[in-house]
Amino acid sequence: MTRSRTITEAKAASSFSEDELAHLPSKQTWEVLTNLLYRTVLPLAKTTTFAIDILFTILTSTSDQRRKISIFDSEKCLSMSYDLLFKSPETIMRNVIFDMGVERWVISNFVNNYLEGTYRPKQIQTEDGYYFSQEAMRRHVRDMYAIYNNFRQRVCERFTKLSNSQAAKNRWQKEQFGLTSDQGDNENNYFLSVIRAIDKLYPSKGTLANYVMLWLSNSAGSTFTIYTGEAFNLSRPVRKEIHEGRLAVNNKAYDLEGAINIPAPEDSAIAVEDTSLIAEVIASAQKIPEASLTMLLHGFKHIPTPELVDDLRRHMIEIEGINDFEDYLHLPEPDVEDIPMILPLSRASRKNTESQRRRKEALKMRKENA
Amino acid sequence: MRKHIEFGSTQALYGCVGMTAHEAYIAISKMKCITAWVPEGSTSIPFCDVGVIDTVQTLIACKPYINSDMVIVVCDSAPAIASLKNVIPYDYEGDIFSNFSLKAPPRSLPLKDSKPTAIELNNNDIVREAIKSIVVVGFLQDFNSVTAKMNKTARNILRAKLCALILGKETVDSIALFIRSLSIEADDFIAKLGSAYFKSLRNAIYYNYKGHSIEYVKKKFGVTDSYEITFFVKMLRENR
Numbered sequence: 001m002t003r004s005r006t007i008t009e010a011k012a013a014s015s016f017s018e019d020e021l022a023h024l025p026s027k028q029t030w031e032v033l034t035n036l037l038y039r040t041v042l043p044l045a046k047t048t049t050f051a052i053d054i055l056f057t058i059l060t061s062t063s064d065q066r067r068k069i070s071i072f073d074s075e076k077c078l079s080m081s082y083d084l085l086f087k088s089p090e091t092i093m094r095n096v097i098f099d100m101g102v103e104r105w106v107i108s109n110f111v112n113n114y115l116e117g118t119y120r121p122k123q124i125q126t127e128d129g130y131y132f133s134q135e136a137m138r139r140h141v142r143d144m145y146a147i148y149n150n151f152r153q154r155v156c157e158r159f160t161k162l163s164n165s166q167a168a169k170n171r172w173q174k175e176q177f178g179l180t181s182d183q184g185d186n187e188n189n190y191f192l193s194v195i196r197a198i199d200k201l202y203p204s205k206g207t208l209a210n211y212v213m214l215w216l217s218n219s220a221g222s223t224f225t226i227y228t229g230e231a232f233n234l235s236r237p238v239r240k241e242i243h244e245g246r247l248a249v250n251n252k253a254y255d256l257e258g259a260i261n262i263p264a265p266e267d268s269a270i271a272v273e274d275t276s277l278i279a280e281v282i283a284s285a286q287k288i289p290e291a292s293l294t295m296l297l298h299g300f301k302h303i304p305t306p307e308l309v310d311d312l313r314r315h316m317i318e319i320e321g322i323n324d325f326e327d328y329l330h331l332p333e334p335d336v337e338d339i340p341m342i343l344p345l346s347r348a349s350r351k352n353t354e355s356q357r358r359r360k361e362a363l364k365m366r367k368e369n370a
Numbered sequence: 371m372r373k374h375i376e377f378g379s380t381q382a383l384y385g386c387v388g389m390t391a392h393e394a395y396i397a398i399s400k401m402k403c404i405t406a407w408v409p410e411g412s413t414s415i416p417f418c419d420v421g422v423i424d425t426v427q428t429l430i431a432c433k434p435y436i437n438s439d440m441v442i443v444v445c446d447s448a449p450a451i452a453s454l455k456n457v458i459p460y461d462y463e464g465d466i467f468s469n470f471s472l473k474a475p476p477r478s479l480p481l482k483d484s485k486p487t488a489i490e491l492n493n494n495d496i497v498r499e500a501i502k503s504i505v506v507v508g509f510l511q512d513f514n515s516v517t518a519k520m521n522k523t524a525r526n527i528l529r530a531k532l533c534a535l536i537l538g539k540e541t542v543d544s545i546a547l548f549i550r551s552l553s554i555e556a557d558d559f560i561a562k563l564g565s566a567y568f569k570s571l572r573n574a575i576y577y578n579y580k581g582h583s584i585e586y587v588k589k590k591f592g593v594t595d596s597y598e599i600t601f602f603v604k605m606l607r608e609n610r
Contacts, residue, residue, distance in 0.1 A: 020518035027597050028505045035504045130474040135390045143447035151497050
């Protein structure tokens, strides 16, 4: 091929123009992301308990080796966070964002909640004589955060084609085994991974492309995508047990039009003698009154005040029409330990926790019985 | 019809970020002048000496009612005020993305004796401004902005040509000719290829490629950004 022809072809194809700002090298992308986020939260950290709240989130997330949300392992992250508790807000934010490389969504989440009004950090005295008034600060955070989000979005969009093609490939692969899913669902699932990778990027650990490719390959096994004809997702071990006929769980989805013809669930669907954890949880959850379950989900093991008991009693008698409320009070308490904790954590990160240990033991026992 | 007021200019335009318009109005109202508070969403302002306007959008909406005898204090966030030209900082200093800090506002508003200030908006991309003030602008950023506009074939040609240029087998003119033939606006990049900075960067890349340590070449050729050197050395190795 002659040089002139190559140039002509290149010219013909170069008519499209990509966003050059999103094509910064990995280190510079990180610099812009971190600096913009730091500038966004700095006024908030200086005048409120924002920095301390962030630190406590890091502490609770990393304790018990639950998650790895910074570039360090959870033990080091824990000790660094404890050290930072006694430093100035500016030092805390600088360390958290730049040195510890905490995932940026942890901070974004707080900012989102602050802007929505659902998170109100307490005011503290600032060292500066003149500083942002509350309303001016909200305006400042909002506009700076918009710039941060704009840049982040532009970097994310750079990987749209890649993530869509990977999603299509994964969809095709699963279709070969009879698991059909919606292409849009798959694309969203893969794009979530791209966003996550960009939020985790730390240039000394790898380039942006490294991060994105790793996270895209992880999303192949993700259970976010619900397969066509299924009402909810099942994990692979459970799916296997159903397939082998050892467990009866019906996750088939029905159209609303045909809802009247849904076959009645069989009584033997959840056998009492079935010792599997899921069956136990479902069986115990069926016995618990609705209000107690709600309380339990909100972390109240016991009803805290007599006023609340009165409120509940009134609610159950007047609204729900249950008169024999006293009977509920004397019900044996459900075994709280058996109900898995509801935490916003991914499965892979829940290692070495108490519930994980119990789960392993239960699986071991089941194997022995089999 | 004769117009009695001048359009689009003011005596002085101050930008205030630390207070809302109402708070700034309370502070300024102590001064001996006619002060007006213009809340967000207003479309006109009363006759006054000092107008304290909430948000830049309101300032633009009220622009026909502002004359060159008035002093305007516009209260908004720093990124929003950065979109206005000719703004005098009222209670802050420094660049919003690098060394921004608040300072106590002055006790009085100094009036300008020179010609009136025009009320104009910048049409700059704020994200681009942020990148410019955060990232060290070197040769690499220009190179990336040029390649981002190209397709894969053109990119590969440019990479090969740049590698040849670093190794002394290609001329700057040939690269300039190639880029211009693609009708891509890359004047900054072409100008940088002929700059003294690129010459030292080229030497640094070449010597590092030949095996000298990064610290040595940085010191010898006065290049501060080691990332720029390693980026192109990696490119040279891949193109070998």
